Amino acid sequence: MPIYESYANDTNHSYVPIRSRLFAYMYPKSIQKLINLFSKFPTVGPRTATRFVFYLIKLSPEEIKELSFSIDALKDSIKICPSCFDTFDPSTGSGQVCDICSDNGRNKELLCVIEKESDLTTIEKTKTYKGFYFVLGGTISLKKKNDKNLRIEELKQKIEKGDFKEVIIALSPTTEGEATMLLVKRSLASYNISITRLGRGLPVGGELEYADPDTLESALNSRS
Ligand SMILES: [Zn+2]
Numbered sequence: 632m633p634i635y636e637s638y639a640n641d642t643n644h645s646y647v648p649i650r651s652r653l654f655a656y657m658y659p660k661s662i663q664k665l666i667n668l669f670s671k672f673p674t675v676g677p678r679t680a681t682r683f684v685f686y687l688i689k690l691s692p693e694e695i696k697e698l699s700f701s702i703d704a705l706k707d708s709i710k711i712c713p714s715c716f717d718t719f720d721p722s723t724g725s726g727q728v729c730d731i732c733s734d735n736g737r738n739k740e741l742l743c744v745i746e747k748e749s750d751l752t753t754i755e756k757t758k759t760y761k762g763f764y765f766v767l768g769g770t771i772s773l774k775k776k777n778d779k780n781l782r783i784e785e786l787k788q789k790i791e792k793g794d795f796k797e798v799i800i801a802l803s804p805t806t807e808g809e810a811t812m813l814l815v816k817r818s819l820a821s822y823n824i825s826i827t828r829l830g831r832g833l834p835v836g837g838e839l840e841y842a843d844p845d846t847l848e849s850a851l852n853s854r855s
Contacts, residue, residue, distance in 0.1 A: 770807040
């Protein structure tokens, strides 16, 4: 069997676009392995992954060591908060939950549902919101029709345990975000709480993380 055929039939490499398959098999194994790993990162395709690997090749041995040490240490030094599912450093604060969840000065009646951890930082930067958060863990993928990775049940449990009066669904106004907002709204319909979403100003189709703080602040204040 010609080599390109065996490569094309290898399902492990099925994400490589057809036109680049002939080129991809020429990389040495160690390079190809890293390309495969980087390709699994969010928003990174095989082309960007390849650029990452060649960037790494140019780094000094010390820089490579620092990078691999930081990756190694990540799992040991970071925990997932069992209350909001944000990541936190357990060596600070209570060590059990994140700084926000253990902050008694926050508004216990407000819960903001976000897609991912970085959205929390984006909203905190506005200094407008003083309630609590819940990281949903993604949005509905319209292609895969898969919502089982979303923490809907965990969200319900948090609402049942808390004294929340309002849940703000702060998801990006993209097609996936809109579909997820509907799902969250429907899932929480039986609770006696008001469910709001971010208001005007956010560009339709845009990701929350790219919204500037002023626009996000106005969207938070005009939620409905
Ligand atoms: Zn937390």
